[in-house]
Amino acid sequence: MEKRGIGKIALLLSLGDGDIESLQKYYENKNYIIYRGQAGSMDSKKIIAAIETAASREDIIRENYHEEHALYHAIIEALSGYCRGQVLLGEVLRSAGLTFTIVRGTLVEDEPSSGNWIAVVLYGQIGSPRRGFEHEAIGMGIQPI
Amino acid sequence: MEKRGIGKIALLLSLGDGDIESLQKYYENKNYIIYRGQAGSMDSKKIIAAIETAASREDIIRENYHEEHALYHAIIEALSGYCRGQVLLGEVLRSAGLTFTIVRGTLVEDEPSSGNWIAVVLYGQIGSPRRGFEHEAIGMGIQPI
Amino acid sequence: MEKRGIGKIALLLSLGDGDIESLQKYYENKNYIIYRGQAGSMDSKKIIAAIETAASREDIIRENYHEEHALYHAIIEALSGYCRGQVLLGEVLRSAGLTFTIVRGTLVEDEPSSGNWIAVVLYGQIGSPRRGFEHEAIGMGIQPI
Amino acid sequence: MEKRGIGKIALLLSLGDGDIESLQKYYENKNYIIYRGQAGSMDSKKIIAAIETAASREDIIRENYHEEHALYHAIIEALSGYCRGQVLLGEVLRSAGLTFTIVRGTLVEDEPSSGNWIAVVLYGQIGSPRRGFEHEAIGMGIQPI
């Protein structure tokens, strides 16, 4: 099997399809730190805060600005991809309900020389605040840490 | 098993992980039209052209402006997510090498009332034109058709 | 006389110059659905909501996601043109007072083969919240429906 | 009749609907300087250059940086509205064929105290380089001069 990149690991976990628990275990045994959570809001800063809080609480990043900066930029890139351009939700009358996945480890599995990186994937629904008037969206940000 | 959305179908196919051929067959039997191809360039318009050409050649869209417009907007949204903001590659000295996946069918599997949509997913590498100086990226656009 | 496009029809109605009632009648007799309303706010989502509400109430779009999606994207494109870039009003301390025009019908008059489209035009004033410190702006979005 | 703003004057002239020559004369007699031209390209800088060249040749702006700056920003704002976001044409595989209208005069007709402004309106078609696969677009920029 081809070696997976940190992005593909985070994406497979985000899609939550198939035996996710085994997949997560498999990569935790390879020293990846992994967390999956949920967030939903018309307020983009609440989604950002939910991810930052989870990352701190789960010790995915250490309490220094260097690492917080890497996480923040990965989140903003993921959100920018999710929104496909301007990072706006409620301001343009739309809402997001999503699963976020944070993965920290080497850029490519089994390649320690590829260095430590952090990947954030957002996968879920985006649309008007009315149920059923929404479609799927995805976004991913990857930063060195 | 939960019903999958057209986005998840396109994403799973894009990641090319596991038994993709079976998955593609499975959804083709459910009347989804699916195509996977590859494109790589520093020139964003070449990537767009490769996807448009494939969609026409494979009869995923009919030769009318209505459908071409839906495809075009799905591509641009996917590219915007892939680039995380400004749709620029060579202009900012970066290059993309990616798999594109086009899926046409109902927004949610086995829900004819959800209507016909087209999803475009781009998954691959983005980075400097030097090999190894790149990381993964993803983008998805979904439009009614 | 040259056949008008759906955009020009919406633009002429927006400018509200000359005999608008006759013009609207003329195109309603050609099966265009037309609505003109007003909205003003520093809050972009209120402007979007006003247009969406009018479109539903006036039966310009049917209650399904397919059509709502087309309308939404037409509104956002119009607002993006009106704002000339980032879709921000109050966040950058400016306000908009505008007439919105929604037109649904064929892309080109008397050409049924051009398909059904929806055009949204915003025309009015943009500027600081102080009266007289504002100038005109326009934006138009056109989507297949 | 309500006093028209410089934007509405430029918009009516752009749409080229009705007796444009009379309208242009009417406003030239009120000391507005007006020019209408055509440009078409996949290359945004060629469209910008065509407008700048016309403005200089027709003495709409004087040869100083102050006025050139005002014109340039009005063009970029108009182009941004026309493109509805990112000022990109060929880079995202689309083309524009348009009429540009430049109007210089008071912000509101018959109100000398409203000061001198310049308005640029772009109205035409945008779409794929294939004929018939395009729809209308509009953009307007207004700057003090």
Next chain:
Amino acid sequence: MEKRGIGKIALLLSLGDGDIESLQKYYENKNYIIYRGQAGSMDSKKIIAAIETAASREDIIRENYHEEHALYHAIIEALSGYCRGQVLLGEVLRSAGLTFTIVRGTLVEDEPSSGNWIAVVLYGQIGSPRRGFEHEAIGMGIQPI
């Protein structure tokens, strides 16, 4: 010594390094109008309002739309540079604490023919609302007035 541009004058004053009072005096004697103030917020419109209020109160601009428009655009360009792209603070969970400097005068010192311009420089910190989790940022906008 090389003649300084209005931008460099504003930048040197913003950095607040060395004998700022003398520098300010020196340029005030050359007929530059200068003001330095402070603003801090997660709310971008409060920063804009603080600068506009200061400019009016200190008579840097006259009470007409022409000049207010020039100031506003200079502020937005400065803020756009400070934010490096989208003009968003709290919406993306970040905060700014900054010194703003407004300078009005000729584009180049001792060159009256270069005309009157206004420069706005923002220099300070940007980052998460937590102390110490922030780094420096700068932005400058220059407009004819």
Next chain:
Amino acid sequence: MEKRGIGKIALLLSLGDGDIESLQKYYENKNYIIYRGQAGSMDSKKIIAAIETAASREDIIRENYHEEHALYHAIIEALSGYCRGQVLLGEVLRSAGLTFTIVRGTLVEDEPSSGNWIAVVLYGQIGSPRRGFEHEAIGMGIQPI
């Protein structure tokens, strides 16, 4: 004297005002790595390439993707600030002639615990390709490394 941040160090060096050589020496003795160069083009990728080449040649970054990624993002942020929004030069018929300054060291002088960062500052002229029709611009990007 207040401790300077890496941004202010890079900004003061960029402005090239006063005794720059002494300032550079002073910070080199404090273990900052500093380089100043020049670039001018209508082609944004040439400016990016000039900075990347200088950084490699002068050993400011090591030859690994981790560090190259940090440098690249610092450059793009600086360029985004310089352009005040979209990172476009020739595409919108404008040109840049600038001094770039790269500084690597602690985020705050004499505070080793603030970690290693890289700052890129661009300062120069932006405008139409005609001499004298240009004004100053600045942009800065700061990234952990």
